[in-house]
Amino acid sequence: MITKKKLWMAGGVTLAVLLLVWAFWPRPTEVEVGTISRGKFERSVQEDGKTRLRERYVVSTPLTGRVQRVTLKQGDAVERDAVLATLWPVMPGLLDERTRQEQDQRIGALEAAVRRATANVERAKASLDQAIADLKRSEMLAQQGFVSPTQNESGRLTVRLRQKELDSTHLEEHAAQHELEQARIAIRTFGQGSTTQRSWAIKSPIAGKVLKLTQESEGLVQAGSPLLELGDPANLEVVVDLLTEDAAQVRPGTPATLANWGGPQLLQARVRLVEPAAYTKVSALGVEEQRVNVVLDITSPPEQWSALGDGFKADVRIVVQTVADALKVPVSALFPAGARAALYAMDGGRARQHEVEVLARNGSEAWIKSDLTPGTEVVLFPPSSLQDGQRVQKLAP
Numbered sequence: 001m002i003t004k005k006k007l008w009m010a011g012g013v014t015l016a017v018l019l020l021v022w023a024f025w026p027r028p029t030e031v032e033v034g035t036i037s038r039g040k041f042e043r044s045v046q047e048d049g050k051t052r053l054r055e056r057y058v059v060s061t062p063l064t065g066r067v068q069r070v071t072l073k074q075g076d077a078v079e080r081d082a083v084l085a086t087l088w089p090v091m092p093g094l095l096d097e098r099t100r101q102e103q104d105q106r107i108g109a110l111e112a113a114v115r116r117a118t119a120n121v122e123r124a125k126a127s128l129d130q131a132i133a134d135l136k137r138s139e140m141l142a143q144q145g146f147v148s149p150t151q152n153e154s155g156r157l158t159v160r161l162r163q164k165e166l167d168s169t170h171l172e173e174h175a176a177q178h179e180l181e182q183a184r185i186a187i188r189t190f191g192q193g194s195t196t197q198r199s200w201a202i203k204s205p206i207a208g209k210v211l212k213l214t215q216e217s218e219g220l221v222q223a224g225s226p227l228l229e230l231g232d233p234a235n236l237e238v239v240v241d242l243l244t245e246d247a248a249q250v251r252p253g254t255p256a257t258l259a260n261w262g263g264p265q266l267l268q269a270r271v272r273l274v275e276p277a278a279y280t281k282v283s284a285l286g287v288e289e290q291r292v293n294v295v296l297d298i299t300s301p302p303e304q305w306s307a308l309g310d311g312f313k314a315d316v317r318i319v320v321q322t323v324a325d326a327l328k329v330p331v332s333a334l335f336p337a338g339a340r341a342a343l344y345a346m347d348g349g350r351a352r353q354h355e356v357e358v359l360a361r362n363g364s365e366a367w368i369k370s371d372l373t374p375g376t377e378v379v380l381f382p383p384s385s386l387q388d389g390q391r392v393q394k395l396a397p
Contacts, residue, residue, distance in 0.1 A: 028391040032380040033346060034330040041326035041367045042319050043360050045250065049240030049258075049296070049316035051308055053231040057205055060226045065089055065200065069218040070227065072210050078230065080207045085227055087200040090220065103187045110180040117173035124166035131155070131162040208232040211310060233309055238269060238296040240316040244278050247292045249320040256296055261314035267305055269296040271318065294318070321360060326367040333378040334358065334366055344379040344386060345372060351379055353388040 135155035258267040344351040
């Protein structure tokens, strides 16, 4: 009995020890796993861009005047040389009672000046008639030999002088009449306004659509004041501001894609221009950045992006590097190891550390140089506690 009891106790103690050993035995670390692959690698620059019209026309007033109410609305189509607005001359100011009385008195003075000029004309006519009669009398006496021929010459000269005096008084009379009429027109215009003013038609320089109305209501405008903006929505381009270090890698002709612009499909585009001058922009974190505008042309068929308009937002992705046959690894598998990068490869249930040379990377993949072969499984997001040779197992999906 004693022997059986000891055997049972020994067995129980052994089982308990085995259970403790099993409970405290290090278990494999569960990790996410990715795969090394070989294929096409692309590195791109991604930024928010916006559309804009390639050609924008601001229609302004050529003269100071009173513009008639613009009946066009935003989005209305206009043809070339169509009348956009009508400009009228500025209405003169109102007269107060004192100025009106002064104007009336001035008209009276000018009427008297006209009568004086008319009297001068009559006096000049009488002088001319007298000079002609004296000349005829002198010529008759000269034929009879009573006066010398020199006196006839003096008479003819007197007739010419009297004729010029008559012409001069006629001109003075006309000038006085014009001044009187000018004063009458002025007081009539100031008092009643003119109903025969000539208007100026402002015409469209292009065939397009109205983008913006700056002056819709009737009112007084100065020369050069903007009235509206015109453009062709079908002639769009995309502008994206890139950091100068990214823009230095972009060349005209580089392909790009537009996403999240509001349509279901990606739009294809191509870089047309990298502006030569950069500018300073303050980021949302308050950091000053040097940026430069990159202009792209949309190469997709216009039917696919007919819903786009001026100032629409789009996510721009510009491909700056393409490698047809590259050894690729998920970026999340890499971690720094001194001056180089490293990763953990799965080898018989254990994680083996390998140093690799990163040639380029994008947001999801890295192009590496290593002796690892495609299909090798690597640890994604390796924890800081993971060591070389440590047992690991794949995380259950």
